[in-house]
Amino acid sequence: MEDLKLKAITAEMNILSRSDGSVIISQGDSSCIVDVNGPIEVNSAANIDMNKAYVDVLYRPKCGIPGVNERYKEKTIKGLCESIILTTLYPKTQINFQIQEMDDSSGIFACAINGCNIGLLNSGLEMKFNMAAVHCVLDETDEIIIDPDCIEEETLAFTRVQKPKRISGKYKADFTFVFESLKDSLISVHTNGSFSLQKYNEALKLSRQACRKIFDFYADLVKKCSVVYIKNSILEYI
Amino acid sequence: MEVEVGNIVLPGNIVKEAESLAKENKKVVLGNGLRSDENEKVVVSKSGILCKRKNIFYVDSYQKRYIPAKNDTVIGIVHSKTLDFFWVDINCSELASLPYLAFEGATKKNRPDINIGDLIYCKVMQSNPDLEPELVCVDSTGKKGNLGELKDGLMFSCTINLVRKILNEKCTLLHLLSKECPYEIAAGINGRIWINSKNINTTILLRNTILEAEYTPYHQMKNLVDRFASELTGIN
Numbered sequence: 001m002e003d004l005k006l007k008a009i010t011a012e013m014n015i016l017s018r019s020d021g022s023v024i025i026s027q028g029d030s031s032c033i034v035d036v037n038g039p040i041e042v043n044s045a046a047n048i049d050m051n052k053a054y055v056d057v058l059y060r061p062k063c064g065i066p067g068v069n070e071r072y073k074e075k076t077i078k079g080l081c082e083s084i085i086l087t088t089l090y091p092k093t094q095i096n097f098q099i100q101e102m103d104d105s106s107g108i109f110a111c112a113i114n115g116c117n118i119g120l121l122n123s124g125l126e127m128k129f130n131m132a133a134v135h136c137v138l139d140e141t142d143e144i145i146i147d148p149d150c151i152e153e154e155t156l157a158f159t160r161v162q163k164p165k166r167i168s169g170k171y172k173a174d175f176t177f178v179f180e181s182l183k184d185s186l187i188s189v190h191t192n193g194s195f196s197l198q199k200y201n202e203a204l205k206l207s208r209q210a211c212r213k214i215f216d217f218y219a220d221l222v223k224k225c226s227v228v229y230i231k232n233s234i235l236e237y238i
Numbered sequence: 239m240e241v242e243v244g245n246i247v248l249p250g251n252i253v254k255e256a257e258s259l260a261k262e263n264k265k266v267v268l269g270n271g272l273r274s275d276e277n278e279k280v281v282v283s284k285s286g287i288l289c290k291r292k293n294i295f296y297v298d299s300y301q302k303r304y305i306p307a308k309n310d311t312v313i314g315i316v317h318s319k320t321l322d323f324f325w326v327d328i329n330c331s332e333l334a335s336l337p338y339l340a341f342e343g344a345t346k347k348n349r350p351d352i353n354i355g356d357l358i359y360c361k362v363m364q365s366n367p368d369l370e371p372e373l374v375c376v377d378s379t380g381k382k383g384n385l386g387e388l389k390d391g392l393m394f395s396c397t398i399n400l401v402r403k404i405l406n407e408k409c410t411l412l413h414l415l416s417k418e419c420p421y422e423i424a425a426g427i428n429g430r431i432w433i434n435s436k437n438i439n440t441t442i443l444l445r446n447t448i449l450e451a452e453y454t455p456y457h458q459m460k461n462l463v464d465r466f467a468s469e470l471t472g473i474n
Contacts, residue, residue, distance in 0.1 A: 020303045038303065039331040050368075084249075086273075086283060091367050093331040121248070124301035126271065126283040129250035181250050222285045223246045228453060229300045229399055 004210050006134075006147045007107070009114070009217050013122045013225055021123025025115040028149040029105035034115035036123040038095030047094065052087035057097040059112070062104065073099075073109055077116055080178060080188055084117070086126040095125065106148055107135035109176050109190065114214060121222060130181040132214035133188075134207040138173040138195050144203045146210050175203050179211040241282065243290040247271075247297060253280040253288065256295050269296030301398045304329045304428035306365035311385070313393060313426030314358045314373065326358060326373060329395070329428045334371040336360060341375045342382035350375075350387075357388040357432060359424045388424055391434030392441045398429045400452045411451050414463040415444065418470060439473045 007028030016022035021036035039053055047054045057074040059066060081097065097119070099112050110133035117131050136146045148171075173193030180187050186204065195203075241251045253272065257280050260266045268274065271284030272295055282288070286299030304312070306328065314326035317333055325333040336358065341350040352358065364372040375385045404411055405425055412423065421435035421444055431448060435441045447466045454462050 020301075039305070040303075041332055089367065090331070121285040122300065124284060124299050124303065126273075127249035128281075128283070130248060181248070219246065219248055222248060225300065226246050226285075226287050229397075 004146055004206070004213070006210055006213050007149050009214070011115070011118050011217075011221055013118065013221070021119045021121075021125075023115055023118045023122060024102075025111060025118060026103075027107060027111045027114070027147070029103055030108045030111045031102040032108065032112050032115050033100045033102060034112070034119040035098040035100075036096070036116070036119040036125070037098075038123065038125060039090040039093035040096065042092065042094040048092055051091055053085065053090040054094045055082050055085070055087065055097070056094055057081065057099070059099045060101060062101045073112065076109075076188060076190065077113060080113065080131060081116060081120070083187065084127050084129060084131055084180070085120065086128060089126055106137075106174075107176075109133070110135040110147075110178075113176075113178055118218065118221065121218065122225075130215060130218055131178050131187060132181070132211040132218075133176055133178045134210045134214070135174065135176050136203050136207055136210075137171045137175070138193070138199055138203065139171055142172075142199065144199065144206055146206055173199075175200070175207070177204060177207040177211075179208060181215050184208055184211060241288055243288050243295075245288055246286070247282045247288045248285050249283050251282040253282065253295060255290075256280040259293070265293055267294040269294050271297030271299055302429060304398060306330050306334070306362050306371040306428075308362055308365050310362045310365075310427045311425075312360060312362060312373070312428040313388070313424060313430040313432055314360060314428075316352060316354050316356045316358060318354060324352060324358075326360070328362075328371065328373070328426075329430065330371065332370050334362075334373050336373040336375070340373070341386070342380065352387055357393055359385050359388050359426065359432070361385060384424070388432050388434075391422065391432050392438075392445060393430055393432040394445055394449070395430055396449060397452065398427065400449070401425050401427055401429060401431065404431075404448065404451060408456055409451075409459065410456070411448070411459045411463070414459060415447065415466065418463060418467045419444075437474075440470065443469055443473065 009027050011023050011025040013023050015024050016035055019035045019037050024033045042048045055078050057078045059070045059074045061070055113133035136144055137148050138144055173195040176190040178188035239251050240254050241247045256266050273283055275281050284297045284299040286297045289296055289298050312328045314328045316324050317327045318325045324336040326336050328334045338349050344350050360373040360375045362371055363374045377383050403409055419440055424432040433441055433444050
């Protein structure tokens with residue numbers, strides 16, 4: 001296997017005292033807070049589903065009011081969460097996600113998706129499998145870089161007006177792949193820019209190798225938390 | 239990925255042991271956080287530690303939100319009253335119903351004297367995800383036992399794990415505390431604990447000690463209670 005280097009991931013569970021599941025996650029310099037609440041009462045009668053839980057996602061940008069880009073992220077994350085939670089176990093209820101973007105230096109979308117997954121693990125909702133998102137770019141020399149950390153300074157500048165984040169001149173395209181944990185199969189993809197099909201497949205292959213590292217990170221995190229929260233409260237554990 | 243009893247598990251892991259036991263025609267019970275999928279494989283659906291007691295498999299996981307289950311004793315807050323029911327908030331997704339007649343000695347004419355905002359220690363009679371939970375304040379013989387309204391005292395919320403922990407027979411906390419000062423406690427498995435003692439200072443100190451116990455291993459409970467005792471002599 002090639003030398004796949006992801007940005008350093010750190011996460012801390014249970015940072016909000018009043019929510020059911022919460023996490024602050026940072027991947028390199030991108031970070032966000034995810035808060036999961038559920039199952040709770042559905043807030044509007046139009047959203048009541050008699051057969052499964054209704055999933056609601058709120059994405060707050062670092063500054064300004066949420067725009068079209070944030071709505072797009074909400075919709076994608078909603079679809080992903082609906083597919084990984086066993087929503088049929090919680091009929092007539094709602095599951096709320098709130099994502100607060102803290103800092104974006106490329107790959108915030110992948111960071112938010114990974115955060116949602118850890119938030120779910122923390123909240124104790126029943127899930128089918130885990131998901132992991134990997135961000136990668138195609139640079140001007142047609143080379144694929146997994147999880148890049150360098151974005152030109154001007155795109156990091158603090159602006160009141162929310163512009164769609166254009167890929168800076170250095171990159172031709174960027175991809176965000178989401179994989180599930182059972183067979184590492186692709187469950188969602190988001191691309192931006194122009195690329196050939198061959199390059200897409202190459203990026204997909206590299207990302208699939210990289211997603212294992214994120215799943216390992218989840219396992220590691222759950223292990224650390226379980227030791228603190230659960231281990232000294234059960235009877236027959238070792 | 240296959241896991242064994244005692245391992246840290248993640249959703250999607252497969253429990254082979256439960257499957258092979260079932261194949262030998264032994265009875266296997268799948269508890270919290272486990273389900274069998276369409277291929278009759280036992281799949282984990284929560285993160286935590288896989289445990290086994292006799293033939294019951296379950297995942298011990300961290301949780302704050304209560305999901306009603308039959309025969310759980312819970313602490314509810316009366317939210318509203320209708321013709322035949324009290325509607326009680328038990329920290330789950332919807333209000334639970336508590337019939338007027340589910341109290342000791344209650345008849346159509348003799349209604350229990352309970353107002354909105356009161357705390358009630360009750361049992362979950364029925365829990366179906368499609369219906370609202372139903373509560374009772376009597377046991378099967380019609381006696382109230384420990385159930386009923388909780389007067390005075392202090393109620394606080396905590397995680398469900400803490401309630402499970404202090405109710406565990408291995409946990410000596412409540413026993414050790416009772417040697418230091420007399421107090422009353424009602425632990426609802428829905429993440430609410432009610433305590434009462436002779437004065438409010440002691441009650442608050444008890445609350446702080448119980449909340450501190452969440453991250454204290456069993457063998458260190460003695461130290462925790464010693465600290466409680468020295469603080470108790472300070473305030474009284």
